Every structure is written in C-alpha cells, then in structure tokens.
Amino acid sequence: MAHFPAPLNTAAMPKSAYRAKVWKRIWSMRILYLMLLPGVAYYIIYKYIPMYGVLIAFKDYDILSGIVRSPWADPWYKHFQFFFESPYFSQLLTNTFLISLYKTIWGTIPAIGVALLIHEGRSLWLNRIVQTLSYMPHFLSYVIIYGIAIAFLSETSGLVNRWVVEAGGNGIPFLTSTAYFRSVLVGTDVWKDLGWGAIIYLAAMSSIDATLYEAARIDGAGRLRRIWHVTLPGIRSVIILLLVLKVGSALDAGFEQIYIMYNLQVMPVADIIDTWVFRVGLEQLNFSLATAVGLFKSLIGLVLIFLSNKLARRWGGNLW
Amino acid sequence: MKHKKRIPAVLACVLTAGLLLSACGGSPKSDSSSTKGPGSSTDAPADARAEKVAIEVMRVGWNTTTQMPKEQDNFVKKTLDEKLNIDLKMTLTSSADEFIQKLNIRAAGSDLPDVILFNGRNEFQEYVKKNILLDLEPYKEKLKPAADAIGDNVYSRVEVNGKHYAISLNPQSNWNLFWVRKDWLDKLQLPVPETLDEVFEVAKAFTDQDPDGNNKKDTFGITGSLGTLVHLINLQHGVADALYIKDGKMVNGMFEPEMKEALAYTQKVLNSGVVDPEIASNKGDNAKDKAFQGKAGIIISDWTQIMKDNEVEKWKGANPDAEFLMLNKLQGPKANILAAMDKSSVSGIVAISRQAAQDETKLNRIFDLINYTASGEGSELVQFGQEGVHFTKENGKPVITDRSAEAAFTWVYQLAGRPEAEYLSTKFAKQIDYIQASEQVEVLDTYNGFVVFPQNYNAADADRFKNEEMLKFQYGKTKLEQYDSFLEKLNTTFKYQIFQDSAMKQLQELGYAE
Structure with missing residues (x-):
C-alpha cells in the first residue's frame, strides 16, 4: 500500500540529484497520482479549456464565424461599457447584493438552529423524520415552489389572503408588491433549503469530541451552556468556511427562482444582474454582452473571496 | 499486495478514459436512411431516383408538440416523403420561448435546422444580422408558386435592409375583444353595451349586483390581461403605443395628447374596483379560468379562446346557462377602433438556413416542399388531412368529416400558410359567425414592425422602463402631471429619442412616412 515518506531535505542537494529524487518519489506514489488523474482531467476539460470562450467578451461574437474568427470589439471594453451604462446598473447591483445577502443570512442562521435542534433531540426516530422532511423540499424545482407560493399567497385565490379577507382585511399583494416580494423570495428559498443546509452543520456537530460534553457536564454546564461553549465553537470553522464560499458567489442571487417568480410590478426590487443578462443578452442573441457580464461577475467574486479569506484567517476558518 | 495494487490503477485508467471519451465524443453522425421510397409517384420531382433528402423543419408546435401521431400513423409525413422524395423531420417546441432558446443553442453550435419558421420578427431580424439565413433573391423564380399563393x-413585409431573407405568411386576425356573459346581462336586465363607458357600467353591475345569485359579493367585472385592457382603452381614444398615421402624418402614440386622456381613463377604470385585482400578473390561462368559473363577467379574449368546441365544453361544463357575447362594435370617447394591426404583421416567417443551401439538391427539395404545401392537393393535405378520410369535396368545396379530429396536427406542416377564409369556414363551420363578426372590427394600421432597432439603443431596458412607469400611471401611483417628465427621461436616459429618430427615418426610406 502507499505510504507517505517524510518531507524531502532539499537544502543540501545539487539540482540534478534533487530532480531525480523528486521523480523517484512521484514514481513511488504513482498509484496515487494515477487516481488523481481523473479529477485533474475533469477540471482541465470542463473548467479550464472552456475558459478560452471568455474571449468573446472582447469580440463582436458572430455565431457563424465562431469564436476565433469573430472581429474584435471596438473599443475592447465595448460590451462592459454597455452594461455599466445601463440606467439600471446600480439598481441591478443593489438588488443582486441585497437578495444574496438576505439569502446568506437567512440561509445560515435558521439552518444552524435546525441542526442544533436535531443534534440535541434525544428521540432518534423523531430526528430522522424531521431531518428527512425538512430537506425534502430541496429537490423541488422552483416552478413547483412558485406554484405553492401562488396557492398560498395569491391576492385573489391564495389561502393566506382568503383568511385575511374572511377576517375582514384587504388582500395583501405578496407576489406583486415591491414591499413584500423580496421577503417572499427569501422566505421560499429558506423553506426550500433549510433542511439541506442543516445537514453539513449536523455533520460538523457529530464530529465534536464527546469527551468535551462529558467534561462540561461534570463542570456543571446545563444544556444551553454546552451548546454555547462546546457545540457552537466546535462548528465555528465550518460556519466561517461556508460563509467564505458564499461570499465568493455574492453576485449569484438565484437566477432560476427570480426569473420564474418576478413580474413587471416588482422589477425594481427583483431584477438582478442575471435576469437582466438573460433579457438583454441572451434573448437578443448578444452573447458577447452576456459573457462580458459573466466575466465581470467572476472577477468581483474572485476579489471578494480573496478578501473574505484574508478576513477569515483571523478566526482560523480560512480556505487556504 | 501486488494483486491488490492493480485494481486502483485499472480503475483510474478506466475512469480517465471514460471521462475523455465522454468529453470528446460528440453525437455520432446520424446516417440518413438511404432507402428509396418504394412507390415514388409520377408527379415527383425529376430527380426522383436520387437519394431521399433529409429535411429538418423547426417551428413552434404549441400543444400539438406532444400530440403528434407516431411516425407510422403520420399520413402527412408519409405523403410528403413519398411525393417529394424527402425524409421530413419536424422539430417542434411547445412555446415560443423554448423555440428561440433551442434555436439559439443550435445556432451557437452551427447546427441549424434547414427550414426555420420564426414567429417573432425580432428573432428573425437577429438571425438576419447574424448572417446565417439564406438570401432568397436568386431563388425567387423557384419559389414563385408559393409566393403567388400567399x-x-x-x-x-419581412424585408430587412432592402433584402429578402424569408417568405412571410399572411396574418390571422384574431382580435382581442370584450366578451360579456349574456346570461348575466339578462339576469340584471342590462342592455348590451354599445359604448366603452357602458362596458364599465356593466362591469360595475357585475361586481356589485351579484349576477351569479349566490348572495355573496364574489364576482368582479373584467378579467384578461392588463396589456389588452389598456390597449383597448387606448384604441377607443384613437391612440396606441405604436407608430401609426394620424392626420396624414406618422406619429408615435406615446407622444400624442390622447395618450394622457387614455391614461386618465385607465386610471379611473382600474381604481373603480371592477377589474380583476390580479389583471397585471395573470399568467397562462389564469384569466380564462376565472371567467369560465364565473368569477368574472367580462373577459378580453379572441374567439378561439372562447368559442372553439373544447373551450365551449369547458365553460358550459362549469355553468350550463352561461353564454358569451362578443362586442365587435364599440363607440369610445374618441374613436370606434377596437384593434390594431401592424402593416408588416405576418403569422409566420419562413427562412432557410445558409447551411442547407450548400447542398443544391437539398435546397431544391426544400423549395419543392414549400411550393407543394402552398396550393392544390398539398395545401388541402396540410389544412384538412386526407381527402376521403378527413374531408370530402362538395361542389369543389372541402367539407370536413367526423374524423377530422385525427388531422388536428396537420397545421404544423403548413409551410406556406393557408388561405385563411377558406380554411376557417371549412374547419370552423360552427364558429363562422364569430369569425366573420370579428372581421368587421375597426382596425388601426401600425408600422412598428418595419423598424429595426438602432445599434446603441437598449430596447430591453427602455421597454422595461416604459412598461414599469406606464403601470404606475395606470394604477394612479404616479400623477398624470408627471407624464411629460417621464417622456423626457425615456428619451434621454433610455435613448428612446434615438429609436424614435431612427424609426421615422427608416419609415421614410421605406416610403410609409413623409
């Protein structure tokens, strides 16, 4: 079986000898490298090679000429400029950040709460049922979620509004008013992914050393104390890790959900970068613009993930 | 140990190889079956002995997409394949959005269908810009039979920059009109409305006076879509959100004084509580369901949505006493117009991809196909089905038989349109009164379709702003005094002025405006 030799002592070696030694070590672990190969191949084929398509962000992409032969955009930042000059640019950016921020906050705290409840619950069968039920909605598509939202929240026929009207109130336009739409958006998203998000926290909790709990109990800590001083610190690095990852995709506020649920009345609070790109870029065959915006998003995401990782180092939850 | 070591190695190799294969191996080239049609009939084209040519046609099939018969039962495909020595493949999508998405993906992969039937002019123009459609100018002689029939x-109608990339199919005039529950009118002893004002008086009565007699105030006056309601109100004020000729001059309705009056009227109507509160967000069949279930007494719709046999079945099923009445004449505050139609409007745009034209035999077969469906027996086949089975001839006029439902899918093969009047009077003999009545509607000619968007005008942004702000005016959330500053912002921030100038210039060049 493969074993892991001690690190190389490189300081005192001539170069050629060093190289030979490295090759020898690689050869000695060739099986491991071979097993690594599929993963590396996957990333090269599906993630790195397609990146040359980014070129069309700087070209006037023409379907028939293909990526290489399409003419360069003049000036090269033409498509970026078109995006930045849209009167809706700042609104799109604000909406994207806000929705994504809300989703991050509401996607984290309740999930941790649910994970804590399941973790602390002492009835095994109840835990299992609750866990299964709570992560089931994750597998529903947003079209179905929207259907459910209509059934409950529609102004004329929704269940909630029927109660409101029966109780003598006026129907509340949950799905068509700028005041409620983001809450509905975030609410349905939280409902969908609550149990799913809790799984990873649960896994982290179950890996906490049980002796810590015993020690805390002997020291006289009650259940809440144990949660506060043992469980939460135990999963702190996982929480931070997930947050860092989420910050990297801060400009993805969930295209699918919003595209299905929005309408003209709520555009000012619901239109995000991705839905704009879909309308302006893809529906009008402007692939260059769509790519340029995608590239812009990726760059922002990259910067954000670097910054947040740096920040996370302070709490020891950094990615690298 | 030695033995065990080999397993991960082999596994790794297999995995890697599989990955590489799946990445690089495209779909295998489909071998077009080269079996000759056994019974090539006598009137087949001259090169009948040549191989069958595979032709792919892509269009929106709506509901028919899922209702196509199996290949062996598809008598239209069989007949066309035999007569023209082709292997015809229809690629259908169930919605216009899906159509354009699929087409875009295929275009990005340079794998276009041979014949593309566009529903929308914008998409067609985009594809012309991308230079992937065949310029038909050199082939007009060959397409003459179809062109003559149309x-x-x-x-x-579908000219782009002076060039002809497609043949256009004649428009169908299914106007969205007010349909009123006649039985409710009778119950409340109200006369049939003759003016726009009366329509809304009736709507008010339908809201307040319990027309369904269940002692609950659970009905409202009007449903439909907000767009069509506003459109009708605008037209009745002699204005439309479009380019049209007023007093001999080309104008944009957005800038006409009547637009403000129409907006004020819309505000009044929307705030009077007689309109479906969800009218602005109704999707799909929402509105129709509300009307059919007796929640609303007036629906804005066209005859096909109300009077086709299966629709009648639905609302008769919900309420056997129900009766819908179409209002095809209405006097508005300023005009009696009830419909607007673009001078350039068409029911379809048939284009051929440049890829298909690289193979001359194929191109000729495509022309044969289009011409064959344009007139005579071919046209009857794609309109009504097989003679003697789905229709018979009486005095030279086709009459459908009771098996005609089996031929409901044939319309997807109408590649050169159809003679509309003949078609409707044959196929919808029961509904012919409604069809003829809706043809008497006063129509405003508009010209937007001829205009190609100028380069640096972001139509999607401008449309969103326009629609959003108009919605606020319509619901009275913005005061009408703000209308001029709204136009100002539309013109400057959203560059609508560029569109406006370009549109006028283009229409002048085409000879529609002075």
Whole structure:
C-alpha cells in the first residue's frame, strides 16, 4: 500500500540529484497520482479549456464565424461599457447584493438552529423524520415552489389572503408588491433549503469530541451552556468556511427562482444582474454582452473571496 | 499486495478514459436512411431516383408538440416523403420561448435546422444580422408558386435592409375583444353595451349586483390581461403605443395628447374596483379560468379562446346557462377602433438556413416542399388531412368529416400558410359567425414592425422602463402631471429619442412616412 515518506531535505542537494529524487518519489506514489488523474482531467476539460470562450467578451461574437474568427470589439471594453451604462446598473447591483445577502443570512442562521435542534433531540426516530422532511423540499424545482407560493399567497385565490379577507382585511399583494416580494423570495428559498443546509452543520456537530460534553457536564454546564461553549465553537470553522464560499458567489442571487417568480410590478426590487443578462443578452442573441457580464461577475467574486479569506484567517476558518 | 495494487490503477485508467471519451465524443453522425421510397409517384420531382433528402423543419408546435401521431400513423409525413422524395423531420417546441432558446443553442453550435419558421420578427431580424439565413433573391423564380399563393407583399413585409431573407405568411386576425356573459346581462336586465363607458357600467353591475345569485359579493367585472385592457382603452381614444398615421402624418402614440386622456381613463377604470385585482400578473390561462368559473363577467379574449368546441365544453361544463357575447362594435370617447394591426404583421416567417443551401439538391427539395404545401392537393393535405378520410369535396368545396379530429396536427406542416377564409369556414363551420363578426372590427394600421432597432439603443431596458412607469400611471401611483417628465427621461436616459429618430427615418426610406 502507499505510504507517505517524510518531507524531502532539499537544502543540501545539487539540482540534478534533487530532480531525480523528486521523480523517484512521484514514481513511488504513482498509484496515487494515477487516481488523481481523473479529477485533474475533469477540471482541465470542463473548467479550464472552456475558459478560452471568455474571449468573446472582447469580440463582436458572430455565431457563424465562431469564436476565433469573430472581429474584435471596438473599443475592447465595448460590451462592459454597455452594461455599466445601463440606467439600471446600480439598481441591478443593489438588488443582486441585497437578495444574496438576505439569502446568506437567512440561509445560515435558521439552518444552524435546525441542526442544533436535531443534534440535541434525544428521540432518534423523531430526528430522522424531521431531518428527512425538512430537506425534502430541496429537490423541488422552483416552478413547483412558485406554484405553492401562488396557492398560498395569491391576492385573489391564495389561502393566506382568503383568511385575511374572511377576517375582514384587504388582500395583501405578496407576489406583486415591491414591499413584500423580496421577503417572499427569501422566505421560499429558506423553506426550500433549510433542511439541506442543516445537514453539513449536523455533520460538523457529530464530529465534536464527546469527551468535551462529558467534561462540561461534570463542570456543571446545563444544556444551553454546552451548546454555547462546546457545540457552537466546535462548528465555528465550518460556519466561517461556508460563509467564505458564499461570499465568493455574492453576485449569484438565484437566477432560476427570480426569473420564474418576478413580474413587471416588482422589477425594481427583483431584477438582478442575471435576469437582466438573460433579457438583454441572451434573448437578443448578444452573447458577447452576456459573457462580458459573466466575466465581470467572476472577477468581483474572485476579489471578494480573496478578501473574505484574508478576513477569515483571523478566526482560523480560512480556505487556504 | 501486488494483486491488490492493480485494481486502483485499472480503475483510474478506466475512469480517465471514460471521462475523455465522454468529453470528446460528440453525437455520432446520424446516417440518413438511404432507402428509396418504394412507390415514388409520377408527379415527383425529376430527380426522383436520387437519394431521399433529409429535411429538418423547426417551428413552434404549441400543444400539438406532444400530440403528434407516431411516425407510422403520420399520413402527412408519409405523403410528403413519398411525393417529394424527402425524409421530413419536424422539430417542434411547445412555446415560443423554448423555440428561440433551442434555436439559439443550435445556432451557437452551427447546427441549424434547414427550414426555420420564426414567429417573432425580432428573432428573425437577429438571425438576419447574424448572417446565417439564406438570401432568397436568386431563388425567387423557384419559389414563385408559393409566393403567388400567399400574395403581393410576401417578401416586402419581412424585408430587412432592402433584402429578402424569408417568405412571410399572411396574418390571422384574431382580435382581442370584450366578451360579456349574456346570461348575466339578462339576469340584471342590462342592455348590451354599445359604448366603452357602458362596458364599465356593466362591469360595475357585475361586481356589485351579484349576477351569479349566490348572495355573496364574489364576482368582479373584467378579467384578461392588463396589456389588452389598456390597449383597448387606448384604441377607443384613437391612440396606441405604436407608430401609426394620424392626420396624414406618422406619429408615435406615446407622444400624442390622447395618450394622457387614455391614461386618465385607465386610471379611473382600474381604481373603480371592477377589474380583476390580479389583471397585471395573470399568467397562462389564469384569466380564462376565472371567467369560465364565473368569477368574472367580462373577459378580453379572441374567439378561439372562447368559442372553439373544447373551450365551449369547458365553460358550459362549469355553468350550463352561461353564454358569451362578443362586442365587435364599440363607440369610445374618441374613436370606434377596437384593434390594431401592424402593416408588416405576418403569422409566420419562413427562412432557410445558409447551411442547407450548400447542398443544391437539398435546397431544391426544400423549395419543392414549400411550393407543394402552398396550393392544390398539398395545401388541402396540410389544412384538412386526407381527402376521403378527413374531408370530402362538395361542389369543389372541402367539407370536413367526423374524423377530422385525427388531422388536428396537420397545421404544423403548413409551410406556406393557408388561405385563411377558406380554411376557417371549412374547419370552423360552427364558429363562422364569430369569425366573420370579428372581421368587421375597426382596425388601426401600425408600422412598428418595419423598424429595426438602432445599434446603441437598449430596447430591453427602455421597454422595461416604459412598461414599469406606464403601470404606475395606470394604477394612479404616479400623477398624470408627471407624464411629460417621464417622456423626457425615456428619451434621454433610455435613448428612446434615438429609436424614435431612427424609426421615422427608416419609415421614410421605406416610403410609409413623409
């Protein structure tokens, strides 16, 4: 079986000898490298090679000429400029950040709460049922979620509004008013992914050393104390890790959900970068613009993930 | 140990190889079956002995997409394949959005269908810009039979920059009109409305006076879509959100004084509580369901949505006493117009991809196909089905038989349109009164379709702003005094002025405006 030799002592070696030694070590672990190969191949084929398509962000992409032969955009930042000059640019950016921020906050705290409840619950069968039920909605598509939202929240026929009207109130336009739409958006998203998000926290909790709990109990800590001083610190690095990852995709506020649920009345609070790109870029065959915006998003995401990782180092939850 | 070591190695190799294969191996080239049609009939084209040519046609099939018969039962495909020595493949999508998405993906992969039937002019123009459609100018002689069957403006309606990339199909005039529950009118002893004001008086009565007699105030006056309601109100004020000729001059309705009056009227109507509160967000069949279930007494719709046999079945099923009445004449505050139609409007745009034209035999077969469906037996086949089975001839006029439902899918093969009047009077003999009545509607000619968006005008942004702000005016959330500053912002921030100037210039060049 493969074993892991001690690190190389490189300081005192001539170069050629060093190289030979490295090759020898690689050869000695060739099986491991071979097993690594599929993963590396996957990333090269599906993630790195397609990146040359980014070129069309700087070209006037023409379907028939293909990526290489399409003419360069003049000036090269033409498509970026078109995006930045849209009167809706700042609104799109604000909406994207806000929705994504809300989703991050509401996607984290309740999930941790649910994970804590399941973790602390002492009835095994109840835990299992609750866990299964709570992560089931994750597998529903947003079209179905929207259907459910209509059934409950529609102004004329929704269940909630029927109660409101029966109780003598006026129907509340949950799905068509700028005041409620983001809450509905975030609410349905939280409902969908609550149990799913809790799984990873649960896994982290179950890996906490049980002796810590015993020690805390002997020291006289009650259940809440144990949660506060043992469980939460135990999963702190996982929480931070997930947050860092989420910050990297801060400009993805969930295209699918919003595209299905929005309408003209709520555009000012619901239109995000991705839905704009879909309308302006893809529906009008402007692939260059769509790519340029995608590239812009990726760059922002990259910067954000670097910054947040740096920040996370302070709490020891950094990615690298 | 030695033995065990080999397993991960082999596994790794297999995994890697599989990955590489799946990445690089495209779909295998489909071998077009080269079996000759056994019974090539006598009137087949001259090169009948040549191989069958595979032709792919892509269009929106709506509901028919899922209702196509199996290949062996598809008598239209069989007949066309035999007569023209082709292997015809229809690629259908169930919605216009899906159509354009699929087409875009295929275009990005340079794998276009041979014949593309566009529903929307914008998409067509985009594809012309991308230079992937065949310029038909050199082939007009070959397409003459189809062009003759369609009529004079077959090419000019879809002209782009003076060039003809497609043949256009004649428009169908299914106007969205007010349909009123006649039985409710009778119950409340109200006369049939003759003016726009009366329509809304009736709507008010339908809201307040319990027309369904269940002692609950659970009905409202009007449903439909907000767009069509506003459109009708605008037209009745002699204005439309479009380019049209007023007093001999080309104008944009957005800038006409009547637009403000129409907006004020819309505000009044929307705030009077007689309109479906969800009218602005109704999707799909929402509105129709509300009307059919007796929640609303007036629906804005066209005859096909109300009077086709299966629709009648639905609302008769919900309420056997129900009766819908179409209002095809209405006097508004300023005009009696009830419909607007673009001078350039068509029911379809048939284009051929440049890829298909690289193979001359194939191109000729495509022309044969289009011409064959344009007139005579071919046209009857794609309109009504097989003679003697789905229709018979009486005095030279086709009459459908009771098996005609089996031929409901044939319309997807109408690649050169159809003679509309003949078609409707044959296929919808029961509904012919409604069809003829809706043809008497006063129509405003508009010209937007001829205009190609100028380069640096972001139509999607401008449209969103326009629609959003108009919605606020319509619901009275913005005061009408703000209308001029709204136009100002539309013109400057959203560059609508560029569109406006370009549109006028283009219409002048085409000879529609002075």
